[in-house]
Amino acid sequence: MSSYEDVLVALRRVIRATDLHSKRLSKHAGLTGPQLLIMRTIRALGEVTIGTIAEKVSLSQATVTTILDRLEHRNLVYRVRSTQDKRKVHAHLTEEGADLLARAPNPLQEDFIQKFQSLAEWEQTMILASLQRVANMMDADDIDASPVLTVGSVLKDDGWKADAKS
Amino acid sequence: MSSYEDVLVALRRVIRATDLHSKRLSKHAGLTGPQLLIMRTIRALGEVTIGTIAEKVSLSQATVTTILDRLEHRNLVYRVRSTQDKRKVHAHLTEEGADLLARAPNPLQEDFIQKFQSLAEWEQTMILASLQRVANMMDADDIDASPVLTVGSVLKDDGWKADAKS
DNA sequence: GCAAAGACCTCTAATAGTTAGGGGTGTAAA
DNA sequence: TTTACACCCCTAACTATTAGAGGTCTTTGC
Structure with a gap:
């Protein structure tokens, strides 16, 4: 032992x-841990709903929503409401967000x-x-x-x- | 008496x-009663949420949603999700819808x-x-x-x- | 005439996302 | 060191949409 x-x-x-x-790490990317985690999840899963993100990172949908608000405000992610099911919203990385994520880790x-x-x-x-x-x-x-x-x-x-x- | x-x-x-x-009246406009009622409500109130329409015409939100689906499919109304409160959706008449409504009654x-x-x-x-x-x-x-x-x-x-x- | 199909209307229940509100932590500036 | 600020996180409430089931009316085919 x-x-x-x-x-x-x-x-x-x-x-x-x-x-x-x-x-x-966070200082390097200018992102907090949860922000980084969520952005990574989006990158990993591609077109992904808020609910799926919440499930993957073990946070409530409400929390994911507010964090996405901040990321969207900084132009790192964007939302697209599904046309198939208008209840759903898909999150995507912007080009800027993908760049930041690629440089950071x-x-x-x-x-x-x-x-x-x-x-x-x-x-x-x-x-x-x-x-x-x-x-x-x-x-x-x-x-x-x-x-x-x-x-x-x-x-x-x-x-x-x-x-x-x- | x-x-x-x-x-x-x-x-x-x-x-x-x-x-x-x-x-x-309905035959004249090619619209059913509830459809006409909802379109009139939209015209009367301008930018109006689904919930408000439902309240005004005494139907459930779900019913208003499905009727709006048909009207939207016929290009008589369109929806815009509120930027102030992203839960809300505003219904508007299209030009075509306003024309139809103006001719009908x-x-x-x-x-x-x-x-x-x-x-x-x-x-x-x-x-x-x-x-x-x-x-x-x-x-x-x-x-x-x-x-x-x-x-x-x-x-x-x-x-x-x-x-x-x- | 009458049965079946198709297009509606309507509802309740379930689902997805957003917002409100309250409580917490960490950083930076007075 | 206190204070302000920007986060995080949650539950509860809210808005709209969809699923599913039941109903009516009109048209169409027998």
């Missing part, structure tokens, strides 16, 4: 290799996420919790100051703020 | 004067409807019931064959069919 320290070191290496540290990132999602649910959860703990430690520069995390808080308590001032 | 026959005669005169006999009709709506609720209901009875008699050419009407059936049981074959 590897020691806890071994795990920490491995995690730090993963973080560096994949450039997943959200503050760094490290190519390794996509690979990593795909592989990560092939893990078991509990593995993903535990790894995320550990990553979170690592991030906290890095911020605090003090291991003992890092609070114990619950699973539920893992995805929320993330330092993804980037364009609060834009 | 005027006799029942006096009332009948008066009603017949009103019907002729205002050209309200629905079969005649007798100008007296508008006057009559306005005045009619200033009457008390029960007066309107009774008058409508009587008008309906008159219409039935005219169709039957036989007074005794006309069934006694209930208030609830007055607005429904109307010979408004016109373009079932179009």
